Amino acid sequence: MVEAKLGTGQHLLGLRGMSAEEITSILDRAAYWENYPEKVAKVLNGKFVANLFFENSTRTRTSFEIAEKRLGTEVINFSAAESSVQKGESIYDTVRTVESMGIDAAVIRLKPIGLLAEMANKIKVPLINAGDGNNEHPTQALLDLYTMRKHFGHIKGLTVSIVGDIQHSRVARSNLWALQAMGAQVRLCAPENMRAKELEAFAPYVTIEEALRSDVVMMLRVQLERHDQGMIRSAEEYRAQYGMTVERAAKMAPHAIIMHPAPVNRNVEIDDELVEHPKSHIFAQMSHGVPIRMAVVERALHN
Template sequence: MPAIESLSHLLSMKKLSNERIMHLFATAKHMEETDRLPSYQGRFAANLFLEPSTRTKSSFHIAERRLGMDVLHLDDAASSVTKGESLYDTLKTLESIGVDLAVVRQSETGILQECTKGLNLSIVNAGDGCGEHPTQSLLDLYTIHEHFKSFKGLEVTIAGDLKHSRVARSNAHALKQLGANVTFVTKPEWQDPTLTDQYITMDEAVDRCDALMLLRIQHERHEQGASVLSYLDQFGLTKEREARMGEHSIILHPAPVNRGVEIDSDLVESSKSRIFTQMKNGVTVRMAVIDALMKGEL
């Protein structure tokens, strides 16, 4: 396999080697344990969120501020994209006024790949439609690695609205690359042949998985409203199913969580749950990503 060139952007997990992933984890771990963080005072980050976000947007903001960066926040109401300006021209504007890093969430899958051509600022994909969400994947992987210390032979099941999930797409690729065995649970109409053919039932999943990653139903990406009637009983994690999971097993969810739909409400903060640990880890992992981009070491 040819060497992958040094990255100026983080757009996809497919560009990250295992060595780079583990290096980011080592950086994140160091940042957790030190009082002396790198400082990027005088450097500017712009968070351009053209779709709603709570965790990702807030997490990046805290990560940027902890690293001493000045932060601009732009959403669809504040961006000239609503006036017909192209995303590329918006990013070129940010570059021209001195922004060093742009964190972008928007609804068009794959558009950021084209936007990077001719730009001299770093871009992080914070979610592109049904495409990818690499920093969410990295924090998920970091949380799994914290618990199991290795991915080799790990049984991971991703369950939920696979067809519309950028999180599933990023995680499926990275987990397989790192040596995990990945299976999937979903409704037949949400299967995605470009992602996998390794489908099992939720009852099979809880009996075999080391890590169970649940996903919400992405109603905003469905042409017609998706029914949630009996979803928990058929495809979700009930208390009865959770009781069959191994004592070592963990539950993950990128959130927002629809309690009582993909997971019984009582399990969100159960002993197996790492959902809020994922959120905590998101800040540290994103600090590591920013640090690597600012140093040109990603």
């Protein structure tokens, strides 16, 4: 197996502005780890990584923890619900405190946009973005690109349509920046009140019918609580207008695939019988999260 070239001690705050070469190096290293013959490599023995989640996400945190342990690191899991943040301590003070205890890197998920970049200028250890507000979710996009490349053999030239609540989606943004850097054509599809107007300069909004004429149709999770805020009238209406129904899936090209960052609201974004359909790569995406995060953590701690 060929080892990809990695940078040294780098933050991963987002994918906007990252070069195709750097993205490719992460994808290549993830392929190395996916095919690694042993469960635990211990290449980062003696390193301490803190998972600091100021916003809940069991899937992402578990994926990072498995990746870290497979690399041989010592893992410290931190939940904001159990911390002094609930008592008024700032997120920065908490991260700075954990840094002072001797960690070597931190994986951070938080709601405030821009705070992670500010902290990166003050915190001396590498920081990895596990999702910040509706800004970016870089490791999710990297595992999405990895899934596409593994299936098609390439990313350049693919047409990818991202469907759903674009306005509130960090997944959509990270995918947009990374896919365009890699030479893919990105199209967005969303109800009028779920569009991010600032992204129109980078990718066109298309109808659901146009979105189906893509190599990849990526459905986004709809937060059903937005029904209470009046953004969607009902789950049934959203499915009828923007969901991946059996009828819509039948209109896709034979080679095209369906993706979703999960968790899935079955029979809302995607009909139940399509979740594990041959066209669906949802569970493949999930399986790729660990090797991608192994590559990202190793990149942060590589000497």
